[in-house]
Amino acid sequence: MTEITNNAVSKESLWYVDNYIVLIDYYDRTISRIAARCVRMGNIAMEEYPHYSYILDVLEEICDTGNYILEHDELHPYVEKKIAGGIEALRRNLSLYQQELINNQTPEMLRTDPNEAKKLNEVMSNFDKATDPTVGAGMNIDDLMNKLMAENAIETGENSGNKQ
Numbered sequence: 001m002t003e004i005t006n007n008a009v010s011k012e013s014l015w016y017v018d019n020y021i022v023l024i025d026y027y028d029r030t031i032s033r034i035a036a037r038c039v040r041m042g043n044i045a046m047e048e049y050p051h052y053s054y055i056l057d058v059l060e061e062i063c064d065t066g067n068y069i070l071e072h073d074e075l076h077p078y079v080e081k082k083i084a085g086g087i088e089a090l091r092r093n094l095s096l097y098q099q100e101l102i103n104n105q106t107p108e109m110l111r112t113d114p115n116e117a118k119k120l121n122e123v124m125s126n127f128d129k130a131t132d133p134t135v136g137a138g139m140n141i142d143d144l145m146n147k148l149m150a151e152n153a154i155e156t157g158e159n160s161g162n163k164q
Helices: 011-040 053-071 073-082 086-104 107-112 114-125 141-156
Strands: none
Touching: 011 053, 011 073, 011 086, 053 073, 053 086, 073 086
């Protein structure tokens, strides 16, 4: 029963477990609040909300915090006590949050990691067009991705010799 005391866990490390739990709740409440705000703003899409990138910031912090926990085995016994389903539930949920972050990254976020554009293209190549959430929204997912990639190329100067 002294498995936890054998591994020295600092208050700073324990903070990650508590912060992860708080962030998950905060994210859910933020999504609910912004969805309601979007309705009041004329039923706009959440992605059109002027401060939508804040959601991505919270998602990124959730992912960073969750990855820290997974990398530090000494925190796993605390996760088992504080999160329903324990470390496996954390892994499953973290995977969903990471996928959500990947699916919604902005061109600015893609520029920070050159491999992200490649990862995004791989995800999009496996995308089931039958479940395309953008159908009927004026631009399908392929057109949107092409537009974003073209804008990214223009902003980074990759098309400097091409017509604009």
